[in-house]
Amino acid sequence: MERIVVVGAGHMGSVIAGGLVDGVPQAEVVVVEPSAERRASLAGRAEVAAAYDPRPDDLLVLAIPPQAFDSFAESLPPGACAQTTVVSIMAGVRLETLASALGTDRVLRAMPNLAAGVGQSMTVLCPGDQVTAGGVDRARGALSVIGEVLVVRDESLLDAATAVAGSGPALVAYLAQSFTDFARGAGFAPADALLLTSQVLRGTAAVLSEPGATPESLYRQASTPNGTTAEGIATLRQHRVGESLRAALEATAERARELAG
Template identity: 30%
Template structure:
């Protein structure tokens, strides 16, 4: 983390994900005075100003003294935001967390190839994110370490070897929280149907999800092995698992993630086409 503490970091876009990263960086020791945020919304600027970071609505001014620039804007405004900044990135590392924005698209708009593309996920808001990172060949090892340190402020960072793998990251972890929320919804509903009070069913479900995740993270066993360990022959868990298997839940999950990956590819192409 020490290297990034000596950097000036500018965020173009001050929404939830940017705020999560800013909060994480400050918590890890980056002085707020080294952070600049540009956002067109006055309410957002006011909120961030209370954290003692520099705020502005001028993107050009925001990046002037930056060593690292993080783009955290909506895909639909990407071209309008980036085009006026073309040619201003000499000596600056670009980190993009813009969904669907491929490196080639960003490079063309900005006139630089020193770009790290990131697929974050929403648990970053509570410092438990899972981030997939991809870098161009113009990004050296020092830049990779800086990017890792910026993203590690809100969770796990993992590098992928090809940009195409970002679509798989999107399917697994980018969209992943929604899959677990979906399961939680279903378990809470089932608990209510079985006679539990909604608050009781909710508390039991959420704590069980937390406990299961923590066990999987800290155990030397795989999730498959952990599942087997709690599935006694002819017991209650086996009865439930047999229903899942009969309904081909595993196959459905694999098909769902494949659909998410395909849609990620389509969205990237649609964004690229809209800019050209």
């Protein structure tokens, strides 16, 4: 039986562990969490432990804060992770750092997002050069329980992934606030304003998922000359909304690069 160990039972660690229990019932899922309160909250859902007991060929998911990584690595016996495939969702901790501290080349970095909680994460996964195709498939399979997984080979792309996928839900929600505020101001009840906005976002995502669809093709198709949508797009361009959003994404990516050192 495959053993998957999730270290850290914070929000994302708990979501991943819960997804594994439900989505990979044939695996032994272990959650390592020093907090007794958090362990108690998971009791009955997965096997829980206060400390990691390494076993050869574990799939180890590190869902701890980056500042806790050094103490975790130092707590392990020498060579404990030599045969372990390690997936880190810690922001800013590079593959080289992971491999050096844990004594294994089987390291991968993953960037999930807030939508993992509803099984709709866009997770970007980057394997180290020494990770086999089987190791990549194993990690991708585990992370697929929380949504879509995109594999990239260039680690520098994870900074952009942090902006687009990691921070994306919050940026989209910020923009969605304007939709709900407008609807409420026009007279819609708060719940109805949120329904209007959320369904527009959901439907737009579904259309963009169709073969051949692009954002530009969608808004051009909806923009009848001199019509309502065309007027809205023209106003967005006038106020340079696209440029402002790109600037926000670049600032987010730059901050990710700074945090990674």
